[in-house]
Amino acid sequence: xxxxxTLHLRLPLCSSLKEKRxxxxxLMARLRREFNLSVAEMDLHDVWGESIxxxxxxxxxAAFLQSAxxxxxxxxxxxxxxxxxxxxxxxxx
Numbered sequence: 001x002x003x004x005x006t007l008h009l010r011l012p013l014c015s016s017l018k019e020k021r022x023x024x025x026x027l028m029a030r031l032r033r034e035f036n037l038s039v040a041e042m043d044l045h046d047v048w049g050e051s052i053x054x055x056x057x058x059x060x061x062a063a064f065l066q067s068a069x070x071x072x073x074x075x076x077x078x079x080x081x082x083x084x085x086x087x088x089x090x091x092x093x
Contacts (some may be wrong), residue, residue, distance in 0.1 A: 003065035
């Protein structure tokens with residue numbers, strides 16, 4: 001089973017794409033390291049103040065995957081000082 005967490009982030013203080021990348025890349029690297037999952041920026045590549053990142057995990061237990069991705073979402077909400085989580089969605093495939 002594959003589970004994905006889609007996070008729509010707002011980055012209010014970004015004034016360029018370069019600054020946006022400088023804020024998003026460390027977040028994605030930390031998520032990979034802390035939670036052992038795959039992370040990629042999937043949309044809004046050319047928008048300075050917003051980003052959509054997707055985290056993916058594979059496992060056999062849907063309840064575990066749901067719980068793990070909910071923990072990732074809570075972690076981002078409380079540990080990402082450069083922006084806010086506007087929207088989030090967990091999907092199971």
